[in-house]
């Protein structure tokens with residue numbers, strides 16, 4: 234196991250009589266994109282919250298590298314390199330794009346900051362450098378001075394992605410990053426996700442756009458009713474009989490077909506994840 238892999242074992246989360254996540258094992262290795270799919274209510278958001286620390290499991294453990302982070306709060310996980318994006322972008326609406334990114338860059342974990350990029354010794358100057366690098370690599374220079382609250386959805390989502398990158402993640406958890414994006418924006422996002430993973434970051438991609446997930450990931454987990462029903466290479470999971478039966482109403486699960494789950498299967502996201510993002514936006 235690499236220093237930066239994320240690993241979950243035997244995770245269980247119950248809400249009263251309902252088991253939302255039932256003995257789930259998951260590996261999110263560095264340098265790879267790992268996908269998580271499943272129909273409405275499958276347990277994706279709950280599992281995501283167990284990985285970020287927003288929720289505590291009733292059973293099971295979460296490890297970041299060799300460190301057991303099961304009891305660690307979300308902000309402490311973030312300082313150790315486990316960074317997430319939110320379904321509702323968690324930006325300061327009255328700050329410019331560049332200032333939003335600067336806040337994220339300056340909040341980077343201290344232990345890492347003194348190392349790779351010399352943040353500890355050169356402080357704000359290097360945070361500015363990180364912001365410039367991320368603005369450039371995502372092609373966001375033109376909107377650097379735009380107030381975040383005035384941006385359209387597509388640009389907002391890219392800035393949210395940029396904010397997460399400014400925190401220099403080892404593990405990046407992406408919650409519905411393509412929600413509200415058009416085809417061109419989704420394509421741009423998928424190229425970026427792939428590039429970040431190729432740079433050695435461990436990425437977990439949770440999205441209702443099954444086509445996007447199958448196109449981008451190295452491995453995928455499919456959840457139904459709180460359990461992982463299939464896992465492996467995208468082509469293996471796509472052909473799994475249980476996965477096929479769950480998605481049958483959506484048409485063939487080919488990497489060419491547009492298989493975003495329709496209204497009968499998908500929802501805009503769980504209330505828990507949404508409220509978490511909203512409260513984060515109001516920091």
Ligand SMILES: Nc1ncnc2c1ncn2[C@@H]1O[C@H](COP(=O)(O)OP(=O)(O)OP(=O)(O)O)[C@@H](O)[C@H]1O
Nearest residue numbers: 248253272273274275276277278279500502503505
């Ligand atoms: N805070 C909560 N209290 C009670 N039940 C909950 C809570 N959060 C989630 N659930 C239930 O747990 C199950 C899994 O929900 P979850 O939101 O994790 O699924 P999901 O796969 O993310 O769905 P979606 O695709 O709609 O976001 C559902 O039956 C849901 O109603």
